[in-house]
Amino acid sequence: VFNTGEFLKCYTFETLNREWFFSLGRTNFHFSISNNAKYYAGGGNAYIIPYGELENEKDSRELNVENTFVQATAVSNNGKYLVYGYEGLSVYDTELKKEIKNIQHSIYRNQVTALKLSPNEKILAVGFKNGDINLYEFPSLKRLKEFKGYADEIQQVSVSYNDDFI
Numbered sequence: 001v002f003n004t005g006e007f008l009k010c011y012t013f014e015t016l017n018r019e020w021f022f023s024l025g026r027t028n029f030h031f032s033i034s035n036n037a038k039y040y041a042g043g044g045n046a047y048i049i050p051y052g053e054l055e056n057e058k059d060s061r062e063l064n065v066e067n068t069f070v071q072a073t074a075v076s077n078n079g080k081y082l083v084y085g086y087e088g089l090s091v092y093d094t095e096l097k098k099e100i101k102n103i104q105h106s107i108y109r110n111q112v113t114a115l116k117l118s119p120n121e122k123i124l125a126v127g128f129k130n131g132d133i134n135l136y137e138f139p140s141l142k143r144l145k146e147f148k149g150y151a152d153e154i155q156q157v158s159v160s161y162n163d164d165f166i
Contacts (some may be wrong), residue, residue, distance in 0.1 A: 032073045035119045039079040043070025049096070051075060052083055063092060072115040074124065081139055085112025089126060091139050101141045118159040125166055127154025135166065 030043040033054065041051040047066050051073075053059040063082065072085040082092040089112055091101040114127030117138060124138040131150035136143055159166055 003053060024048070026079075030070065030072055032075060034075045034077045035121075036077040038077065039075045040073040041073040041082050041084070043073045043084055049073060049082065049084055051079075055081060061084065061094070071111065071113050072127075074115040074117045076121055078115060082083070083115055083124060083138075085115050085126065087111050089115075089136075089141065091141065101139060103141055114154050114157045116157045118161050118163050119161050120163065123163055125157040125159050127145070127157045129153045133157060133166065 031040065032042075033040050038054060039052065040054050041049055043049050047064065047068055047070075049063040049065060049070055050060060050157075051063065052061050063084075065084065065086075068084075068086045070084050070086055074083040075081070080093060080095055082094055084090055084092070087110075088102060088104040090099050091098045094161070110132065111129040112126055113129050114125075116125045117123070118125070121138055123144070124136040124141070126134045126136060128134070131148075131152055131154060133147040133150070133154055134143055135145040157166065
């Protein structure tokens with residue numbers, strides 16, 4: 001999937017044939033795909049998070065997050081949970097259509113800039129603008145570990161398949 005900022009373009013890897021084309025109609029800076037490559041979510045400065053099933057262009061939905069500049073997103077393998085980061089961290093249940101967890105951070109100290117769910121979805125890795133990385137139990141958001149003091153903003157985090165490496 002390619003995110004041009006205004007459009008999402010989905011291609012089949014083997015053939016590079018375009019499968020679908022989706023107009024965001026707004027500036028979208030961040031895009032994530034579930035670990036099993038079935039669901040997607042995006043975020044940006046339009047206060048709307050587009051999300052849905054990758055193989056079903058018509059399944060596209062939007063979550064309105066008024067007055068929230070979304071810096072990072074993550075989506076669970078079954079599409080049930082949508083996680084988004086800003087000056088806080090929220091977990092949204094797409095089936096219940098409501099926010100189920102929320103953690104607020106200081107906008108100047110700990111703005112969330114990167115998110116990644118582990119493949120088994122037990123751990124959520126979170127990178128911050130101040131260079132910190134936190135690991136949370138998912139979906140409870142209980143903090144498990146904190147890594148302090150990297151020199152710059154964390155732009156991306158990844159978790160190995162067996163959760164041994166962050």
